[in-house]
Amino acid sequence: MTLAAAVAAQFPLVQRLLDGVAEIGRDPPGITRDAYGPGENRAQSLIAEAGAALGLAASTDAGANLTLRWAGTDPAAKPILIGSHLDSVVQGGNFDGAAGIIAGIGAVAALQKAGIRPRAPIEVLALRCEEAVWFGLGLIGSRCLLARLPPGALELPHARTGRTLAQSIEACGGDAAPLRAGRPLRDPAAIGAYLEVHIEQAPQLVEALAPVGICLANPGNVRHPFIRITGADAHTGLPHRFRRDAALAGADLALELEKLWLKEEAAGRPMAVTIGRFHTPFGHHSLTMVSGGFEMSLDLRAYDAAHLAALEQELGEIARMVAQRRDVDIVLGERSAAAPGLMDRGIVAGLEAAARRCELAAPRLNSPGSHDANNFAASGVPTGMLLVRNRNGSHNPEEAMETEDLLAAICVLAEYLAA
Numbered sequence: 135m136t137l138a139a140a141v142a143a144q145f146p147l148v149q150r151l152l153d154g155v156a157e158i159g160r161d162p163p164g165i166t167r168d169a170y171g172p173g174e175n176r177a178q179s180l181i182a183e184a185g186a187a188l189g190l191a192a193s194t195d196a197g198a199n200l201t202l203r204w205a206g207t208d209p210a211a212k213p214i215l216i217g218s219h220l221d222s223v224v225q226g227g228n229f230d231g232a233a234g235i236i237a238g239i240g241a242v243a244a245l246q247k248a249g250i251r252p253r254a255p256i257e258v259l260a261l262r263c264e265e266a267v268w269f270g271l272g273l274i275g276s277r278c279l280l281a282r283l284p285p286g287a288l289e290l291p292h293a294r295t296g297r298t299l300a301q302s303i304e305a306c307g308g309d310a311a312p313l314r315a316g317r318p319l320r321d322p323a324a325i326g327a328y329l330e331v332h333i334e335q336a337p338q339l340v341e342a343l344a345p346v347g348i349c350l351a352n353p354g355n356v357r358h359p360f361i362r363i364t365g366a367d368a369h370t371g372l373p374h375r376f377r378r379d380a381a382l383a384g385a386d387l388a389l390e391l392e393k394l395w396l397k398e399e400a401a402g403r404p405m406a407v408t409i410g411r412f413h414t415p416f417g418h419h420s421l422t423m424v425s426g427g428f429e430m431s432l433d434l435r436a437y438d439a440a441h442l443a444a445l446e447q448e449l450g451e452i453a454r455m456v457a458q459r460r461d462v463d464i465v466l467g468e469r470s471a472a473a474p475g476l477m478d479r480g481i482v483a484g485l486e487a488a489a490r491r492c493e494l495a496a497p498r499l500n501s502p503g504s505h506d507a508n509n510f511a512a513s514g515v516p517t518g519m520l521l522v523r524n525r526n527g528s529h530n531p532e533e534a535m536e537t538e539d540l541l542a543a544i545c546v547l548a549e550y551l552a553a
């Protein structure tokens with residue numbers, strides 16, 4: 135049987151797993167698989183059963199990530215990891231994360247059916263808690279694995295249970311002690327490659343009429359979830375020159391950041407600014423009041439570490455300028471950051487050759503989202519990503535990936551692993 139035919143034969147398995155994780159996360163109108171909670175745990179069990187049926191050896195690391203290992207023909211070869219995550223945001227979609235792990239299972243199943251045993255071990259890796267909604271910090275499973283947790287992360291409270299990250303990890307069979315010690319759970323130098331399949335979070339592949347694309351880079355980000363602006367509450371009749379209007383200062387800050395974004399884009403330096411939360415204080419705002427308080431969140435992202443650092447500096451300067459102009463205080467507050475992830479050139483070329491063997495025109499593109507792949511790339515592991523066509527973005531119930539398109543990605547993955 136050809137590898138392409140063996141991949142096509144995995145349609146029922148892939149569909150069954152996609153439907154299985156959807157059922158586990160069912161939370162109308164969307165899907166909720168809570169990280170370090172029943173949703174993620176049950177999805178892990180489903181994937182572990184699928185791995186057991188393929189003869190893969192299961193293990194759980196100190197971060198409670200699940201690894202399913204298929205030994206290769208060469209005991210000395212470094213393993214190739216195929217990872218993604220099983221958690222979702224609250225009432226999100228079914229495919230962000232889970233599709234990538236199911237792709238790994240599908241690729242192993244196809245190789246076995248075609249009678250191909252790769253030289254290097256293959257490990258399907260279900261990473262914990264990729265979504266930032268659970269602890270206000272994303273990519274936690276891969277951070278645990280590669281010792282990239284920021285200081286204090288293990289004490290962050292879970293949004294739903296209130297348990298700390300350390301307690302949550304231990305409740306799921308992990309062990310916080312090695313994480314506290316800051317040692318990587320695996321030596322990055324002993325990992326041959328990290329591959330991740332993920333739905334695309336923008337419609338670039340829909341536009342290109344391509345089921346699958348080859349990622350060149352993932353953005354890194356700097357996040358400020360709780361920016362606070364403080365001026366002075368005042369009567370609506372107060373003349374402009376006396377006002378310390380926090381709402382207009384928020385608007386000013388937002389528009390200055392957009393100006394920066396458009397300037398950078400025009401100069402050929404891709405980035406993005408997202409202000410997800412933007413409001414006067416609930417319970418203390420009204421039609422007839424100049425607001426002395428304002429709150430917003432900020433996600434600043436770019437594809438290059440030096441560019442991101444320069445943008446963060448610009449952010450500080452813009453905040454100081456707006457604060458002075460509007461006579462308010464701007465406190466950026468809590469900060470989290472993720473490193474950008476540049477894909478390995480050799481892997482990009484290898485995936486392109488694999489796509490040609492699948493008779494697919496897979497365009498090269500930048501990923502709109504950050505992924506666990508960022509942590510592997512930042513730790514020096516040769517990293518590659520395939521993006522799968524998806525309508526309507528992600529983190530919402532309207533995520534729309536066709537199973538046929540995921541099969542196309544599985545074909546590229548299996549051809550790459552067979553080479």
Ligand SMILES: [Zn+2]
Binds near residue numbers: 219230231264332505
């Ligand atoms: Zn994801």
